[in-house]
Amino acid sequence: MIIIDGSEGEGGGQVVRNACALSLVTGQPFHITNARGKREKPGLMRQHVTAVEAACAIGGAMCEGLSVGSSDLTFRPGPVTPGEYRFAVGTAGSTGLVLQTVLMPLILAGAPSRLVLEGGTHNMLAPPFDFIAKSFLPVINRMGPRVTARLIRHGFYPRGGGRIEIDIEPAELTAINCVDRGALIGRSATALYAGLPLDVAEREIKTTRGLLDWPEDAFSIRELPEEQGPGNIVLLEAAYEHVTEVVSGFGKLGVSAEHVAKTAAARMAGYLASDAFAGPYLADQLLLPFALAGGGSFTTVKPSQHSLTARVIIEAFLGRRCSFLQLPTGTHRVEIR
Template identity: 30%
Template sequence: MSTAAVRTIRKEIKDLYINIQSLQEKDKACGNGNGIIIIAESSTGCIFAGSSLGKKGKSNSPVNKWSKSDSFGQNELYFELHVLSFLFNCYSDTPSLFNVTRPQHLSGLELVRDMCNGNLEGATVGSSEITLTPGKIKGGNHVADTRTAGSVGLLMQISLPCALFAQGPSELCLKGGTNAEMAPQIDYTLKVFKPIVERFGVQFDCDLKMRGYYPKGGGEVVLKVNPVKELSPINMTERGNITKIYGRAFVAGVLPFKIFLHYIIYVSIFESTGCIFAGSSLGKKGVYADKVGIEAAEMLLRNIRHNGCVDEFLQDQLIIFMALANGTSRMRTGPITLHTQTAIHMAEQLTNAKFVIRKAEDEHGNNDTYIIECQGVGATNPSL
C-alpha cells in the first residue's frame, strides 16, 4: 500500500471528525451503546473491516467439546459443520477455558435444532458437551432470542448455511446484541460479509429492525434467505486499487452530542476490484474520539498492508462456504488466524473438502500474504 494511500485514509478520517453529525437512533436502539467501524473495498470485490465496542467489562464466549452424531446425510453434513464452525468462533478471553456458557450459543443451537427438526441433548448454559442429531432442514419462520446482548451476528453465522439448503425460503427473527465485543458487528455483516458471501450465489436480505447493546440487548434483525441448489466457488486473488473512502458515525440512546463526538466513527475504503476493507471501534468511558478513531484506522491499515483480499475477521467466516461449493475456491489473505485454522480443520473432518494454504509468491505478495485454496464437495439441495 502506497504512502499516498495511507495519507488519503488518514485525511478522510480527520475530515470525518470535522464534519461529523449526530445520528441518534432512538427508534433503532436499546440501551446505550456506541462504536466505530471502518470499511475498505477494492475493485475486485475484496472487503476488509475492523471494529471495536465499548462497554463495562468483557464477556467470555468459551467453547468446550462437541459430540457429533455417528452418521451424516447430505443435509446433516453441512448442518453439523456450521454448528461446529459457530461454536469454535465463540472463543474466550481466557483460551484455557472451553465451555459452552453463553446464551447466544444456546440460542443458536436451539435455532438450528428447530430448523432441521433435530434432537439436542446437553445444551444448557455452562454445559461442556453437546449432542445434536439433525433431521432434514426445513424453511419457514423461526425466532432466536438470546434475551441478553448475546450476538445476533453469531446467530446468523450458524443459521445461514442451514437456511441455504432448506426445503424452502426461511425468515429468521434474531434478537440480542447487534453491536457487541468479541463478535461480528451488524454493520460488518451488512457492509462486508454480505456482499462477499453473495459471490457464492447466496441470496439473503438482512433488515436491521433495532440495534441492541450491552448490557440490555434488545436488538432485532430479520433475515430472509432463499435456498440454493448449490454454491458456486469464488476466486478472490486480485486486490486492485483504492477508489473510494467513506465513513459513518452512530450513537445509541440519547447520549448528548458532546459525548457522541468523543465516541463514534465509521470509515470504509472501496478498491477498484470490489474488495472492501473496514475498520471500526467503539468508544469507552474516558477515551477521547481521536484515540477511538486511531484504533479503528490502525485495524483497517493492518489488514490493508498484508495485500490480501479479505481481512482477519472474514477469513474464517468464508471457510464453510468454500467447503460446500461446487468447485475450487481461492482467496488471498493476510496471516492465517487461529479461527481460520480451526474452521478448516472442522470442514475437512466433516465434509471431505480439501484445503491447501500456500504463500503468495507474486509481485504484490509479502511475508504475510497467503492463498487459501479449497476443493469444495459440491453439496446439493435435494429439495431443488
C-alpha cells in the same frame, strides 16, 4: 459420531457454531467436550445456547447437554426445513453469530426462508451488522444464493434489544475465486452513539481523521435514539469493486475514545497496506461457504487462529482441505481442495 475437543485451537464458540452448521448440512451427529475451553468463562453462554437452539429448530435436531454453562454437548441433526423463524438471544448476545449458525443450512435447504433475530447487533467480540451486510453477504450472493439483511433496530452491549431481518433465496453454492479487490470506490468513517455525550463521537472522529488520510467528507457522526443506548461504535469502511472491508471499534467503559479510534484506524491501515481481498474477520467467515461449495480461493492477511481452527472442523465433517499459502507479497492465498 464426530468427536470434537472444544478447547483445541482458538477454543471459542465458533467451534460450536460451525459444528452445528456442518452437522445439519451433512447429517453427521457430533459430540463436543470442553466447549469454549479457552475462554475466561468456559462453557456455553446465552448466545451460544440460542445458536444451538436455532440449529435444532431449523433442522429438527436433538441435543443433549444444552444449557448455559454446559461444556459437553451431543447434537443429532434431522432434515433442514426452510421457512420463517424468529430467534431472540434475550441479552446483548450477538444476532450475527446466531445467523452464522443457521445461514448455510438454510441456503442449501431448497426453498426460501426468513429470519428475525433479536439481541445484540453491535457488540464486542462479534461482527457488527454492517460487516455482515456489506462485507460478508455480498460475497455469498456472488456464489449463487440471494441473501438480504435489514437492520431494524440497533442493539448495543449490555442492553441489547436490537433486531435484524434476513431473507434467504437458496441456491447451490458455486466455487469462486476472490483474489482481486478491484479499484477503490469510496471510504467512510462514522461514529455512532446513543445515550452518550456527543463529545465521545467527536473525539473519535478527530482521532480517526488525524490517522487516516481520507477526504474530509468521508468522516461523519450519527446520533441514534437515546433508548437504543448507551452504546458507541466507530465504523471504518473501504469499498472496492469486488469487496468492502468494514473495521469496527467499540466504545467501552474505562477505554478512551481516542484509544478506540486509534485501534480501529490501525487495523484499517493494515488492511489498506496489503493487497489481500479479505481482512482477517471476513476470512474467518468465508471458509465455511467456500468449503461447502467444494472449491474456490481467496487471499487474506495472516490467517487468524479462528481460521486455523475452522479448518480443522471443516476437514472433520467434509474431508476437504483448506490450505494457506503465503505469497511473496506477504498475503496468504486460501484454497479449498
